Amino acid sequence: MLALLFGPLFNGLFTAMVVFLFATGLTLVFGILRILNFAHGGFFMIGAYLAFSLVKTFASDTSLVAYLLISIAAGIVVGLCGLVVERLVFRPLQHVDEAYSLIATYALLLISEGAVKAIWGVSFHSVMTPTALGGAFMVDDLVMPLFAIFIIVLGVLCYGLLEWILQHTATGKLMKSVASDPWMAGMLGINVPRFYAWIVVIGFFLAGLAGGLLLPNQTLSPNLASVFVVQAFGVLIVGGMGNIRGTFLASILLCVIDSYGSVIFSQVPGIFFYVAMAVMLLVRPQGLIAGARL
């Protein structure tokens, strides 16, 4: 009985946090630089593949600490890629229409897909869940895998941390001011270009980190890049054009609706995410959290 009622809720929350973890970096980059980064999926995938290689080389026992360290390492490497991308691609295109940075990020997506194919091949890979996260909780007939609980907690923590940084620290205030008016921020003595570089690095770091953290949940293949991008764009826009709180709420809303929808209409799983997204955009085109930047 419990499984019937709350099973979809649990699964929905789990996918919501997967999408949210994927979308954080995207939201940050879009919120501040106004670049809709198609390549985010590509670098997420590179992070996942890097973590995969690191697991294969160093951590045969798949302990929790190794898993976390490897994810962070993948995040750092991808973050460094972000530094290169910012310098070579985003910065030169800053004063051109946003449409052109869109092609540039699509080109980067293609390049990262190609790189993954060239380095790791096209065959499917997967890794084991860390032993500490292997089990499952049972409440009545509701089975909750420990890994899913871990991801949900991680998603909420990640949201809490970002929200705290944005609302209660000097850095956060700086980010909001640059997001709302970069020209004025520059006039007030903030080094906006360097700030942008940092944001891109952090955004890419988050992509790589998410790649590593979500690795046990994914089957690695070069298609991984385009799997989450559309969903992430959806929560980004439904949330309200790049603010973290909106993205968080939108991921939960859309994924839980989708989860229940997929149970009720089992012939067409996965469709309700987009139906809910379209309805939300029509009912509330300004987004869940309107007006707020970040």
Added chain:
Amino acid sequence: MTARPRGSDWRRDVAIGAIVLVVLASLPFVTNKGIVFVAGTLALHVVFGLSWNLMFGQTGLVSFGHASFFAIGGYAFAWTAKVAPGIHPLLLFAAVGAFGAFVAFLVGIIALRRSVGVYFAILTLALSQIVYLLLSYIPALGREDGFTGIRRPRLSLGFTTIDLASGENYYHFMLVMCALLVAGLWWVMHSRMGRVFKSLQQDAERAAFLGINVGAYRLSSFAIASGTTAIAGALYAPWLQLLTPEIAHWTFSARPILYTLLGGVQSFWGPAVGALIFAVLEYGTRTLHGLSEIVIGSILLLVVLAFPGGLLGGLSRLRKRMSRKPALVARPEIVR
């Protein structure tokens, strides 16, 4: 602004179109089947890109779901031809076009009322995902395995009957159809309606103030572009004789956007140039497994970095710089 009104260049546009058509039509006599296949697909992609630019460059609408209409056209044609083989192919192509336009009309009534700009883009993206998923779930359409065994029809023209399945007949038929579609798009863009579209792209608010029904014209632009693409999709079905849901995927919707922005938004043939570049790149790198994405991606990136504004835009700016005139290039806004 030194840009001339679009109507004045019709001789050049027609001349380019005619030359390209003659070159494409003579290909089967001089090259192998592989290149003919690429050229035929290119012709369809040209229609795909040009029709997208009717919405973007002309009307200022950004659709991220253009591929879904290509797919709707293809699947509608394939399914109807299978269950009702008696229908005259030309009638069927026209009906599929009308169907595509009708679907766009229904979508547009709701979607365009509330949203333009990035919202419309993301909304069409969501709708295209729904189409993609539905195509991969519906058993009658072959699910993820695709719709197989689509036959090239026999075309009876009253005085004679052409078997499109034999030789390169279908290729030439497709070229004629694509030429007609491109001519239709050209005509729409340069008609009175096209000029109204242009005014919406430049300043919708001012257009509304002048008494133009903004919603109705946006809807027409969306429906015309989608109907045209549906016919291109319908032509694609017997060309490949196989349809997979991949043609509704968002990565395929990205194609016309890339063609347009690569080639240039402002010139009529811009998207066609972009499609040509892509076709050449894909054909040139087809044997380089994995590396092909890297090569295509890198070249795209280089073009964008070197010519932000598209290749044709870049060339025309270069020409202007040579003749020492101040160059002003207007670009439509995509996200605001």
